[in-house]
Amino acid sequence: MSPSQQPSSHNPTCLIKNRFAHRFVRALNNLNIKNRSPHDENQIYRRSHRVKIAAYAAMASVVGSKRAWSRAVLWKVRNRSRNQGLLVSSRRKRVDCKSKTSNDHHAKVSVVRRRNPNPKREDLDPFRYSGQELKLRKLVPGAATMDSCCLMDETADYIKCLAAQVEVMKTLVDFYTTT
Amino acid sequence: MxxxxxxxxxxxxxxxxxxxxxxxxxxxxxxxxxxxxxxxxxxxxxxxxxxxxxxxxxxxxxxxxxxxxxxxxxxxxxxxxxxxxxxxxxxxxxxxxxxxxxxxxxxxxxxxxxxxxxxxxxxxxxxxxxxxxxxxxxxxxxxxxxxxxxxxxxxxxxxxxxxxxxxxxxxxxxxxxxxxxxxxxxxxxxxxxxxxxxxxxxxxxxxxDSHSLAERVRREKISERMKYLQDLVPGCNKITGKAGMLDEIINYVQSLQKQVEFLSMKLATVNPELDFNIDNVFMKEMFQSSTSEFPALGCSPETANSAYFQLSSLEQAVSCCGLDMGMNSTEMALRRSISVPTSVPGTFMDSSCFNQIQPTATWDADLQNLYKMEFEQGTLIPFQSHQFTGLNEGSNLKMEM
Known part of the structure; x- marks a missing residue:
């Protein structure tokens, strides 16, 4: 909610921010209701992890299914919750699940690489399958199977949303700390 | 020609x-x-x-x-x-x-x-x-x-x-x-x-021709998006060349993600000591800071709220009912229908509980209307699913705690 954005009342980023703030605060409330005082360090870590996931999930749900990255995030969150629902809450199993998902991610990337029909292209277009782009694919959720054009698009949107998210979270932290 | x-x-x-x-x-x-x-x-x-x-x-x-x-x-x-x-x-x-x-x-x-x-x-x-x-x-x-x-x-x-x-x-x-x-x-x-x-x-x-044309179109698209990204990423304007720009973009995304992590950590540590009133303050602040945009936007968060409540009443009311039940139902409905986006935590939980336990006609009608509006906007299905997942997430979090 920087003052510069106040005049543009119909700015989509403002809308996104507001919705995100709503959802995120709600999720935080849910967290707080359940667990009021995690004094253990381990618990704090888990809690921060949960807050992070809640933030991502809130952002993704605000963006909706029109974006690939939000779809990927939501899918991941849903899978996570489903798995955890089945597996109760055992930490080791969650770790297993996590590693599994990361393996899946890598596998996807490698599949994409293998699928490339023209191996010469790789040399011709250094941008396309460069290490940087692979890095970017790992950073942006759900970007493993995109072409580079979509990747740029998704990255732009993702950056926008992340920036909004960070801003809202900063204001939240400010409010929590000052009062 | x-x-x-x-x-x-x-x-x-x-x-x-x-x-x-x-x-x-x-x-x-x-x-x-x-x-x-x-x-x-x-x-x-x-x-x-x-x-x-x-x-x-x-x-x-x-x-x-x-x-x-x-x-x-x-x-x-x-x-x-x-x-x-x-x-x-x-x-x-x-x-x-x-x-x-x-x-x-x-x-x-x-x-x-x-x-x-x-x-x-x-x-x-x-x-x-x-x-x-x-x-x-x-x-x-x-x-x-x-x-x-x-x-x-x-x-x-x-x-x-x-x-x-x-x-x-x-x-x-x-x-x-x-x-x-x-x-x-x-x-x-x-x-x-x-x-x-x-x-x-x-x-x-x-x-x-078709190949080269397609390739050219693709390259143009990419460069166009790179330009767009350049505008988004601060400090990326001075850098020329795709490699440098990509580096900058990657760094920026990484920094943002780290920031999110850090902020969530902060929130996690800060949150417990401070109770629910704070986000009330936050909402007020938001409301004040963006009074101009809320009348226009007031509808959508409200619908979000209502849909959330409806779903939540189905999903997780069991877990959250029985906190504090002293809220006046009509007052709640009024507040919601006026679409003042103040989410007092207690009331928020309470409303869902209330919705679950004793559904009044007016409140339900309100919900239905809002829900229909959401449906007319054509975003019901993804919306619902996201709500669902979010809720799942939330409930899971609760379960774990």
């Missing part, structure tokens, strides 16, 4: 080739006429012609010479020997890339009218130009053709201008006739030019 152009571009069939051959034949003869008329049978005439348009004082003699030569050249025109000799005009350019050579000759004709000596230069330059321009968009091609056409027209006007200006010994009638014929020939040139040029593109580009 384009409608003519498009089918030709995509015509890979043999019929197209046949017709194009015919056209080429016709064009060849026509060109021959033109060439014979304008440039003369030999280099001398060509030279004369060029000089004529370059230098005004010399025009008289050469012009008369041209007129004198004209009938003779007309006689020469149907000569088969000329046709045999004709491929030599283009030199090595002819053969496979016949159309190119032809185009070049035409442009040469045009440009000799305009620029005189520089026409010969254009012969050597234009094939390369065509090759580089080959894959470019149709607009450019049409523009080019227009330009060439304009060139021809300009040439025409110039010719007439010069002809009318110069006071030569030959009679006015002959002058007029010559200008007429020349303009006619000129128009013929410009007419012939178009289809042949198109045909050339069709013939040459077929194998690589």
């Amino acid at each position: 384009n409608p003519q152009f498009k089918p030709k571009l995509h015509s890979g069939s043999t019929t197209g080739c046949d017709t194009s051959l015919l056209e080429r034949q016709q064009a060849r003869t026509k060109w021959q006429q033109n060439h014979a008329f304008f440039n003369g049978d030999d280099d001398d005439h060509h030279h004369h012609l060029q000089n004529m348009f370059n230098s005004m004082p010399l025009t008289q003699q050469q012009f008369s010479g041209l007129i004198d030569d004209h009938p003779r050249l007309d006689e020469v025109k149907p000569d088969p020997g000329m046709q045999e000799r004709w491929p030599d005009f283009g030199g090595g350019v002819y053969g496979d890339q016949l159309g190119y050579g032809y185009m070049n000759q035409n442009t040469l004709v045009n440009q000799t009218f305009l620029q005189g000596n520089s026409g010969s230069v254009s012969v050597s330059v234009s094939p390369k130009k065509r090759k580089t321009d080959e894959g470019q968009s149709l607009q450019l091609v049409s523009e080019k053709e227009k330009r060439i056409k304009g060139c021809a027209e300009e040439g025409d006007s110039k010719i007439t201008h010069q002809y009318s200006n110069c006071d030569n010994k030959s009679s006015n009638n002959s002058k007029e006739a010559s200008t007429n014929t020349s303009s006619k020939e000129k128009s013929k040139v410009s007419e012939v030019q178009k289809p042949d040029y198109i045909h050339v593109r069709a013939r040459r580009g077929q194998a690589t």
Whole structure:
């Protein structure tokens, strides 16, 4: 909610921010209701992890299914919750699940690489399958199977949303700390 | 120009080739006429012609010479020997890339009218130009053709201008006739030019054109998005080159993600000590800071809230009911329907509980309306699912704690 954005009342980023703030605060409330005082360090870590996931999930749900990255995030969150629902809450199993998902991610990337029909292209277009782009694919959720054009698009949107998210979270932290 | 152009571009069939051959034949003869008329049978005439348009004082003699030569050249025109000799005009350019050579000759004709000596230069330059321009968009091609056409027209006007200006010994009638014929020939040139040029593109580009076009489009798209990204990422404007930009983008995304992590950590540590009132404050602050946007946006968060409540009543009311039940239901409904987005935590939980336990008619109706609105917006399904997942997430979090 920087003052510069106040005049543009119909700015989509403002809308996104507001919705995100709503959802995120709600999720935080849910967290707080359940667990009021995690004094253990381990618990704090888990809690921060949960807050992070809640933030991502809130952002993704605000963006909706029109974006690939939000779809990927939501899918991941849903899978996570489903798995955890089945597996109760055992930490080791969650770790297993996590590693599994990361393996899946890598596998996807490698599949994409293998699928490339023209191996010469790789040399011709250094941008396309460069290490940087692979890095970017790992950073942006759900970007493993995109072409580079979509990747740029998704990255732009993702950056926008992340920036909004960070801003809202900063204001939240400010409010929590000052009062 | 384009409608003519498009089918030709995509015509890979043999019929197209046949017709194009015919056209080429016709064009060849026509060109021959033109060439014979304008440039003369030999280099001398060509030279004369060029000089004529370059230098005004010399025009008289050469012009008369041209007129004198004209009938003779007309006689020469149907000569088969000329046709045999004709491929030599283009030199090595002819053969496979016949159309190119032809185009070049035409442009040469045009440009000799305009620029005189520089026409010969254009012969050597234009094939390369065509090759580089080959894959470019149709607009450019049409523009080019227009330009060439304009060139021809300009040439025409110039010719007439010069002809009318110069006071030569030959009679006015002959002058007029010559200008007429020349303009006619000129128009013929410009007419012939178009289809042949198109045909050339069709013939040459077929194998690589679609690929190169697609590739170009793709690259353009990527660069466009990179530009967009450049605007988004701070400090990315100074960097040139895709690699550097990608690096910057990656760094930025990483930093943002780290920031989110850090902030969530902070929130996690800070949250427990401070109770729910804070986000009330936060909401108020948001409301104050963005009062202008909330009346407009008030609807959507509200619908979100209501949908959330509905879903939450289905999902997790069991877990959250029984906190504090002292809230007045009508008051809640009022607050919600006014769409003041104050989410007092206690009340928020309470409302869902309330909705679960004793659903009043008004509240339900309200919900239904809002829900329908959401449906009309066409975002119900994803919305629902996201709510669901979010809730799942939330409930899971609760379960874990």
